[in-house]
Amino acid sequence: MTFDPTGHLLLTPIDREAPVRVRRLRELGFGDRPDPAFDEFAHHLAEVTGAPYSMVNFIDENRQFFAGLHTPTGEHNGSDLTAVAAVAAAGGEVSRFMARDHGYCPHVVVRRKALVLEDVCDYPRFAGNPVVDEIGIRSYLGAPLIDRTGIALGTICVVDTEPRPWGRAGLETIKSLAAELIEQIHRREDGGI
Template sequence: MSYEPPRPVRGLLLTPEDKEAPARVHRLRRLGLADRPEPALDAFAGRLARLSGVPYAMVNFVGEDHQFFAGLSAPALAPFVREDGTAAVLGRTLPRDHGFCPHVVVRRKALVLEDVRDYPRFAGNPVVDEYGIHSYLGAPLIDSSGMALGTVCAADTAPRAWGKAGLDTIKALAADLVVRLERSAQDGLPL
């Protein structure tokens, strides 16, 4: 007889209530960052992926009912193959209840998950089964008005010890990016 560890209970993850979402969407539009890919943010995500040595890195803006990856670095040529043999390729949008970024935005704090399966609250998240995400590191993009616009995050398909250096790096990158986003909007210049 073989032992199979119990699978996480679907639906255990509760996406936190986000009362700032309507104001955030308005602020993102004013900054010119509403639901469109931004090549400079793709380059930023690519740099973060290389720095972190991960397959996934994103600049994610969280709306009322979905998340939008304005910056995305993902393995398009080598999609994650699910247990049933089908392939998953990460696109630019996810429902708000997928992933970990909505938690970072509402908490307004960085989140480090070395192995998401170790946390009952996060183990049942759809991105674990859909894309094989097993570790996550994200920091909020908090603008000068104090609003959390979204996140900068990195994710891996294997457990990973991010350490203090990883946490410090993601927080510094998030702070630097917010300055660039606001300066670009203020000066009317591209990122």
């Protein structure tokens, strides 16, 4: 476990690759504005997995940016997201930004491996995340987007406010979908899309 200098447990992992990732995201033109192709991909994620919320998420040193976002209501405008699910459930607008210490995608990026949490409350490390109390997130399924340069640009993920039995099939699905999106990103970079 990692502790900060004051002795508090850090629930969000240290991300030493963030500066390199930010440079690569800028090079690709990602990470600071919504993208209709990523919104479409997030919608595809939701359809394939049956999850109510899905994201294409790019992460910098301080925050997460949902370049692609799908919510059950289809709302994804606004200025300050602390809770995708809570704001959408309340009928308000949903922002594209979330603090880096909220959610599970920063873990996926640092680990560089997919993460399956069928019920986040089963894992003390993850149950203490702010999205559990503030939003009511109970399940998470995410995979890293590792590009041709070897940099983990961000993640694709789906979340639900109910526990979900993702299982091995969910793991394989999210990994396959991440590979599919990376192919699209490479085609775009090469001038194909």
